[in-house]
Amino acid sequence: MSEPRTVTDPADPRLADYTGLTDVELRRRREPAEGLFIAEGEKVIRRAVDAGFRMRSMLLTPKWLEVMGDVIAAADAPVHVVEPDLAERVTGYHVHRGALASMERKPLPAAADLLAGARRVAVLEGLVDHTNLGAIFRSAAALGMDAVLLSPDCADPLYRRAVKVSMGAVFAVPYARLDPWPAALETVRAAGFELLALTPAGADDLAAAAPHRLPKAALMLGAEGDGLTRRALEAADRRVRIPMAHGIDSLNVGAAAAVAFYAVAAG
Numbered sequence: 001m002s003e004p005r006t007v008t009d010p011a012d013p014r015l016a017d018y019t020g021l022t023d024v025e026l027r028r029r030r031e032p033a034e035g036l037f038i039a040e041g042e043k044v045i046r047r048a049v050d051a052g053f054r055m056r057s058m059l060l061t062p063k064w065l066e067v068m069g070d071v072i073a074a075a076d077a078p079v080h081v082v083e084p085d086l087a088e089r090v091t092g093y094h095v096h097r098g099a100l101a102s103m104e105r106k107p108l109p110a111a112a113d114l115l116a117g118a119r120r121v122a123v124l125e126g127l128v129d130h131t132n133l134g135a136i137f138r139s140a141a142a143l144g145m146d147a148v149l150l151s152p153d154c155a156d157p158l159y160r161r162a163v164k165v166s167m168g169a170v171f172a173v174p175y176a177r178l179d180p181w182p183a184a185l186e187t188v189r190a191a192g193f194e195l196l197a198l199t200p201a202g203a204d205d206l207a208a209a210a211p212h213r214l215p216k217a218a219l220m221l222g223a224e225g226d227g228l229t230r231r232a233l234e235a236a237d238r239r240v241r242i243p244m245a246h247g248i249d250s251l252n253v254g255a256a257a258a259v260a261f262y263a264v265a266a267g
Contacts, residue, residue: 002072002075002076002077002078002079003079004060004065004072004079004080004081005078005079005080005081006081006082007080007081007082007086008082008083008086010086010089010090014057014078014080015059015080015082015090017036017038017056017057017102018038018059018090018091018100018102019090019091019092020091020092021038021091021092021093021160022091022092022093023092024159027159027160028156028159031105031156031158031159032105032156035104035105036056036102036103036104036105037102037103037105037156037158037159037160037163038100038101038102038103038160038163039053039100039101039103039160039163039168040095040097040099040100040160040163040164041097041099041164042064042067042068042097042099043167043168044163044164044167044168045058045068045071045099045100045101046071046168047167047168047171047172048101048103048163048168048171049071049074049075050171051168051171051172052106053103053104053105053106053171054103054104055075055076055077055101055102055103055104056077056101056102056103056104057077057078057079057080057101057102058071058072058075058077058078058079058080058099058100058101058102059080059082059087059090059095059099059100059101059102060079060080060081060082060098060099060100061081061082061083061084061087061095061098061099062081062083063098064098064099065081067099068099084098087100105158108175108176108177109174109176110176111149111176111177111178111184111187111188112187112191113176114146114147114149114174114175114176115147115187115188115191115193116191117146118146118147118191118216119146119215119216119217120144120145120146120216120217120219120261120264120265121145121146121147121148121149121188121193121217121218121219122136122140122145122147122148122149122218122219122221122257122261123148123149123151123178123185123188123195123218123219123220123221124136124148124149124150124151124154124220124221124222125151125153125154125181125182125220125221125222125223125228125229125232126151126153126154126222126223126226126229127150127154127155127221127222127223127224127253128153128154128155128223129155129223129224130155130156130159130161130162130165131161131162131165131254132224132252132253132254133154133155133157133162133165133166134157134161134162134163134164134165134166134169134170135165135166135254135257135258136148136221136253136254136257137157137162137166137169137170137173137175138165138166138167138169139254139257139258139261140169140173140257140261141166141169141172141173142169143258143261143262143265144261144265145173145261145264145265146173146174147173147174147175147176148173148174148175149175149176149177149178149188149218150175150176150177150178151177151178151179151181151182152177152178152179152180152181153181154177157170157175158170181232182229182231182232182235185232185235188218189237191216192215192216193216193217193218194214194216194217194218194237194238195218195220195235195236195237195238196209196211196217196218196219196220196236196237196238196239196240197220197228197232197233197236197238197239197240198219198220198221198222198227198228198240198241198242198256198260199222199227199228199233199239199240199241200227200241200244200249200250201241202239203239203240203241204238204239204240204241205240205241205243206240206241206242206243206259206260206263207243207263209238209240211240211260211263211264212263212264212265214264217264219257219260219261219264220232220236221253221256221257221260222253223253224252224253227250242256242259242260
């Protein structure tokens with residue numbers, strides 16, 4: 001256990017992991033390169049620890065010292081205590097949850113290794129919105145998906161916003177990158193999966209495809225607005241859609257993912 005220590009200087013090098021958390025481009029460059037990610041809020045920090053991620057440090061406002069006492073006691077990492085206004089100066093935003101932790105990343109598994117023991121997976125192409133990505137991971141965890149596979153240009157599931165929206169579900173569902181894209185989709189097909197591309201146009205009804213009856217199903221979803229690219233659609237085995245009413249052409253990708261995940265897990 002490390003004794004919590006008060007920090008009063010926003011330029012203190014011990015706070016370096018937490019600087020500029022609202023600068024997306026900065027954090028996208030820094031975090032993977034330095035092998036870290038930021039967990040925000042008591043529940044998310046606890047879930048990261050429970051998932052086996054090693055803690056580098058904690059940044060707490062004073063009121064959280066008692067609440068996080070057991071985590072502090074178990075962690076072999078420095079605990080920095082700062083006043084709320086200093087936390088805001090360091091991170092760039094009002095840290096209303098008052099608890100942050102810098103965690104060490106784990107090496108990503110190979111896609112083939114994840115597929116070996118899976119029956120239901122999500123394949124995401126070009127999702128750069130961290131809110132949508134976090135929502136999809138939360139639905140994947142809740143609805144029993146075995147893994148999530150990401151195209152190389154998808155956002156980082158361990159970016160703070162994605163972790164927060166997922167409520168830590170990014171720690172519960174294993175994921176890997178498919179590279180090169182879309183050629184690496186052959187890895188999914190070779191593992192026995194049928195590739196079902198969700199698209200509103202020129203597709204069969206999802207219910208008619210009966211994905212819950214397939215021995216192995218991979219649900220492909222594209223970015224908000226544009227959807228799956230032509231190359232991804234051509235690589236799929238079948239195109240499916242969620243029937244719409246009242247003139248609505250499509251759902252938000254996070255909502256569509258939840259519907260599709262339920263459909264594939266229903267059996």
